[in-house]
Amino acid sequence: MASTRIGRHVKAPRATVYRLLLDADAVARWQVPTGMTSQVHEFDPREGGAFRISLTYDEPTDTGKTTAQTDTFHGRFVRLVPDAQVVEVVEFETDDPAVTGEMTITIDLADADGGTRISAVHDGLPDGVSLEDNELGWRISLGKLAALAETGELP
Template sequence: MEAAGRIDRAERLIAAPAGRVFGCWTDPALLVRWLPPEGTEGRTEAFDPRPGGAFRIVLTYLDPEEPGKSGGGEDVIAGAFVAVDPPCHLAFVSRFRSDAPNLQGEMRMDWHFDPEPEATTRVRIVASNVPPGIAPEDHAAGMASSLAQLAALIE
């Protein structure tokens, strides 16, 4: 457990089949509609959802006073997909573009899409090696916000 650093988790039951929920992760036009947490908007600059495929997502804060982890009111997240197993699991590693030492390091996020009865899916997020500069309560709120927006989009 020590090698994984801090681990944050979130989950939500979504009233849609796993394949449909998984599809919201692999379509960049849909992804930017639900993944950016409340108070941000997003754009994809690179997106290749296959093992080894790169991605680069930019989150822009709507509050002009928010500096963002990457400066300029933005969080720039870049990395690579390490597992893409439709419709059950998707994982990627990423780094924030930031000069702040407490935001350095490679974080891994595993998204699990577990089929449940009546065409519902339990979406579970496991974030490993979370940089210490991301406050646990902020990360929890961000993941919950993304899950709520995913549910609102698909249900």
């Protein structure tokens, strides 16, 4: 099991960033890498609350973990500290043993340089998930989150 660690500075207050981490419509917009679309099936943003999300590749040549073109994952919110931290446990919906197992995503928010420093850690990546692809996906998603927090629009 591996981990991805990534940070990002956002020119917006922690409260704004935190709100976007727990808003289903916002999550559908920012937590999706370029080249994919997102569908939020379930989203209950409270400790113990569950969520279920599908990310579908735009191009038919890509391979999903759940179906030919889709990665569906479900999880729960383990810890929510207003304006400071979101901890989730997630798992892909798949029969492929190379990508099964629970992963923990911890997002910490801190005041920094007139905005917010986001520190994200994705622990417990299954062996079948590429570290490089996971990091790239997180960089793209956090870039979208930053744009949404700063301007209300996606790039």
